[in-house]
Amino acid sequence: MNEQYAELIAGFPLFNGFTVNGAKRILDAGEVKDCAPGDVLLKEGDSADFALLVLTGTLEVFVERNGQDLILTEAQPGTILGELALICGISRSASVRAKEPSTVLEWSDETLRTLLLRDRSLAQRIFRQALRTLIEKEQSLIDELAKKQGTANH
Amino acid sequence: MSFLDGLIKDPKYQQTDPRKPEEVSDPNIIISPDTRRENRIPPGQTRTKKWPVLDAHGAPPVDLATWQFEVDGLVERPLKFSLDEFMQLPPVKVYSDFHCVTRWSRLDNVWTGVSTSEIAKLAGVKPEAKFVLALAYDYGWTTNVPIEYFLKEDSLFAFLHDGAPIPPEHGGPVRLIIPQLYAWKSAKWVKGVRFLAEDQPGFWEEGGYHMRGNPWTSGDGERFRWS
Numbered sequence: 001m002n003e004q005y006a007e008l009i010a011g012f013p014l015f016n017g018f019t020v021n022g023a024k025r026i027l028d029a030g031e032v033k034d035c036a037p038g039d040v041l042l043k044e045g046d047s048a049d050f051a052l053l054v055l056t057g058t059l060e061v062f063v064e065r066n067g068q069d070l071i072l073t074e075a076q077p078g079t080i081l082g083e084l085a086l087i088c089g090i091s092r093s094a095s096v097r098a099k100e101p102s103t104v105l106e107w108s109d110e111t112l113r114t115l116l117l118r119d120r121s122l123a124q125r126i127f128r129q130a131l132r133t134l135i136e137k138e139q140s141l142i143d144e145l146a147k148k149q150g151t152a153n154h
Numbered sequence: 155m156s157f158l159d160g161l162i163k164d165p166k167y168q169q170t171d172p173r174k175p176e177e178v179s180d181p182n183i184i185i186s187p188d189t190r191r192e193n194r195i196p197p198g199q200t201r202t203k204k205w206p207v208l209d210a211h212g213a214p215p216v217d218l219a220t221w222q223f224e225v226d227g228l229v230e231r232p233l234k235f236s237l238d239e240f241m242q243l244p245p246v247k248v249y250s251d252f253h254c255v256t257r258w259s260r261l262d263n264v265w266t267g268v269s270t271s272e273i274a275k276l277a278g279v280k281p282e283a284k285f286v287l288a289l290a291y292d293y294g295w296t297t298n299v300p301i302e303y304f305l306k307e308d309s310l311f312a313f314l315h316d317g318a319p320i321p322p323e324h325g326g327p328v329r330l331i332i333p334q335l336y337a338w339k340s341a342k343w344v345k346g347v348r349f350l351a352e353d354q355p356g357f358w359e360e361g362g363y364h365m366r367g368n369p370w371t372s373g374d375g376e377r378f379r380w381s
Contacts, residue, residue, distance in 0.1 A: 017362025017379035019355055026361075118210055120256050121362055121378050 002027060005055055005105070012078035014125055026053075026122075029115060030107040035098040041081075042096040048085035049109045054078065057102025063094050074099065084130055086112055166316070168203040172262035178249045183264070186250030186308040186333040188370070194251055195259050196369035202258040205324065210357060213322040214292040214343055221327060223311075224346035227287075230278030237327060241313070243268045243276075248308045250333035252340075253369045255377050265331050267312035271305050273347070283349035287356060288330050291343035297356035299332060299339050300366055301349070308333045311344060336367040336375070 002024065009015050009023035018026070032055070035041060041052060044063055059075040072094055075081055085092050086109050107115070116123040172194070175185045188194065195201055223240050225233040235243075246269045252260040279301075286304040288297050303309065312331045313320060320326030325342025332339050338358055359365055364376040 015362070019360040022355070022360030022362070119358075119361055121358075121380075125380070 002032075005032060005103075008055055008077070009053075009105075014078055014080070014129055026115070027105060029111050030105045033104050033106055035102050035104065037098050037100050040095060040097045041104065042092050042094070044092050044095045046092045048082060048090070048092055051083040051086055051107050051109075051112050052081045052096070053105040053107070054081065055103040055105055058099040059096050059102055059104075060099045061094050061096050080126060080129065083112060083126060084134075087116075087130075164204055166205040168260075168262065172251075175249060178264075180247060180249075180264075183247045183249050184308050186248060188334060189249060189251055189261075194261055196253055196375055198374045199253055199257055199259045199369065202260055205260060206254070206258060207323045208254065208256060209292065209323075209342060210295055211292045214290075216291050216322070216327065216343055218327060222345065223328065224289075225273060225277045225349075226346070227349035228280040228283040228351060229349055230280065231276070233273070233277050240268065240311075240328065243272060246272075246310055248310055248312075248331065248333065250308055250331070252333065252337050253375075255336040255338055255363070255367070255369075255375075264314075264316050265310060265312035266314035266317070267310040267328065267331070269307075270309040270311065270330075270332075271307070273311065274305060274349075277349075279349050282351045285350045285353045287348040287350055287354055288339075288341040288344055289346045289348065290341045291345050295341070295343075295357045297339050297341050298350075298354055298359055298365060299335065300353075303332055303335055303339075303366070304347075306332070306334055334368070336364075336369050336377070338363065339367050 003020070006020045006023040006027050009026055010018045010020050015023060015026070030053070035057075041059065054075050054077050056077055059081065061072045061075055061081070062069045063072065064070070075096070081096055082092065084090075116126065175189045178185065218237055221237040223235040245266055248265045250263055250265065252263050284301055286299045286301055288299065290296065309330075309332045311328050313326070313328050315324065320329060325340075325344070328344055330339075330341040330344045330347075353365055355365065362378050362380050364379055367376050369375040
């Protein structure tokens with residue numbers, strides 16, 4: 001099974017250039033966890049001590065506001081979740097639950113820090129992905145605001 | 155930082171500008187050709203006067219009494235040396251610069267050790283050997299090098315840096331030095347080399363680092379196999 005996950009990881013764009021052996025090291029650094037639909041893996045406001053790499057399935061990123069779930073995005077295999085809270089030392093900014101049977105790789109805070117410090121190439125990729133996600137979110141917020149402003153001006 | 159701070163905290167701190175190759179007085183020293191470039195700092199690099207420490211796992215315990223250096227793969231005569239035997243081999247000195255893929259370069263280093271071509275000659279490397287895999291003492295760490303870079307005249311297995319034994323954190327007792335490639339190819343705590351017909355990714359290369367790692371090519375140097 002580990003071999004299959006290693007092949008999966010080597011195929012993710014984030015790990016472009018990794019061989020299966022290289023991916024095994026990433027895999028061995030963490031713990032593989034299976035989750036059932038509805039399992040909540042990260043909870044908004046919780047303190048952060050691990051990050052996730054989605055291996056299979058689909059996860060929902062959501063926040064609860066006024067008693068309702070607001071789905072922010074869906075995370076597909078190859079996506080890292082929860083790393084920003086670790087890097088920035090803040091609590092979880094959103095919750096994550098499995099939408100369907102899924103598998104994730106869980107890295108502890110210490111493991112992620114070690115990976116980032118020792119492997120500059122991986123650090124660069126992870127920061128790049130994290131910042132892109134942030135910028136996309138900011139863009140969509142700006143678009144929303146602009147739309148509202150547009151409506152208000154009419 | 156005052157002059158003294160530098161000396162006390164870091165005895166390897168470089169207080170002066172790097173020498174030009176023609177200012178190196180030793181007549182027998184091999185001058186690394188990249189030190190003759192007008193701009194000795196490759197693209198995307200910055201000069202450091204310090205000697206930073208980077209490794210994958212920390213310095214491994216190396217017992218000098220049982221230390222061994224093995225040469226195998228595509229050779230006529232597989233070789234094994236103890237540290238004493240290795241030190242008996244004819245030494246060479248190399249004046250070279252050192253370029254780390256994490257974007258720092260340390261200029262003006264003098265390495266003393268055994269020439270890589272001396273090792274290749276003793277082992278009788280077969281003509282079909284096109285790549286070298288360097289093996290190290292830290293938990294199976296390896297790195298791959300094209301044979302033409304391994305055999306450059308400024309490549310060596312070094313045991314002295316600027317005249318002093320290489321400390322464990324910098325890869326002593328013996329480390330590979332390949333000045334013309336990024337320094338992760340200069341395996342610390344080297345314990346042997348294997349000559350291969352096909353290229354085979356080493357430790358960092360399996361994580362997407364470049365198979366060759368030439369700092370001077372393709373705009374920003376050959377750092378990764380992804381971008």
